[in-house]
Amino acid sequence: LRGGLLSWDGRLTDDARLVTAIARTAAARGARILTRVRALRLTASGARIRDELTGEEGEIRARVVINASGVWAGGLVDGIRIRPSRGTHLVLRADHLGPLPAGLHVPVPGETNRFVLVLPQGDGRVYVGLTDEPVDGDIPDVPEVPETDIGFLLDVLGSVLDIPVQRDDVVGAFAGLRPLLDTTPGEHSGAAPRTADISRRHAVLTSPDGVITVVGGKLTTYRRMAEDAVDAAVATHRLTAG
Incomplete structure (x- = not known):
């Protein structure tokens, strides 16, 4: 180790609380919130x-x-x-890793711009993630974590530890799916680009009949994504912005 950087800007958000807070704010502004409802077909x-x-x-x-x-x-x-991409996190106990005053960025061997993050939480848990694996076929409502993802993360983490973490030390795992926009023209010629190489920038698209779609992006840019989507809706349908 030749150097390091200590910062406090990467603290995780409780995603469930964030969703609830946004829904409550929308309801306070007059929105009607419907849960456990599936959209089957959209029109303008x-x-x-x-x-x-x-x-x-x-x-x-x-x-x-x-x-x-x-x-x-x-x-x-x-x-x-x-192009859905699965991102998996492992949940470990801090006592398996020793005291962690800060998170770790562990380079993925053989890659130039991919890292595994080790993120200690305030309750004694440690999150280790994440993967970037393409998901083919039907999209599950709740993505499962395969053993290959767990093995990959443990191998990368073990590359920088004196005493590697074992499979039995993993107390939990969870995964999400990234909605990456496939921008390759027409049918793929040759091998399709890896999901890890697809841009994380969000896109706002308007269909010929006027449906506004927002895809891509990240949690850290969700406010900008919402702003761009609303701006597109106002411009396309000539709405009066409040």
């Missing part, structure tokens, strides 16, 4: 939806429709191709 003037608890279907009418459905966006609007 509304959506066909299904209540996942009762199975009842119905129509929602709207002046503007914004498709912000992540990895499912391509199934609701024609012409949008998504």
Whole structure:
């Protein structure tokens, strides 16, 4: 080790609390929040939806429709191709790693711009992540963590530890799917680019019939993503912005 950088800007957000806070803020501004409802079909003037608890279907009418459905966006609007990418985190106990006053950035062997992050939490847990693996076929509602992801993260972590962490030391794991926009023209010629090499920048797209879609992006840019999507809706449908 020849040097290091100590900072406090990478602290994780409780994503569940963030979603709840945004929904409550929207409701306070007059929004109607519907949970456990699946969008089946979108048009510029509304959506066909299904209540996942009762199975009842119905129509929602709207002046503007914004498709912000992540990895499912391509199934609701024609012409949008998504390359889902699985990101896995492991959950370890801090006592298996020793005292960690700060997080670690561990270079992935053989890569020039990929790292595994070791992020200590305030409750004695440590998150280790994350992977970048393409997901083919049907998109699961809850992505599962394969043993290959766990083995990869443990191998990278072990490359910098005197005493490697064992599989039995993993007390949990979770994964999410990145909605990466596939921008390759037409059919792929030759090997498709790795999901790790696809841009994380978000994109706001407007379909020929006026549905606004926002895809890509990251948690850290969610406010800018929302702003750009709303700006596109206001411009496309000539709305009056408050």
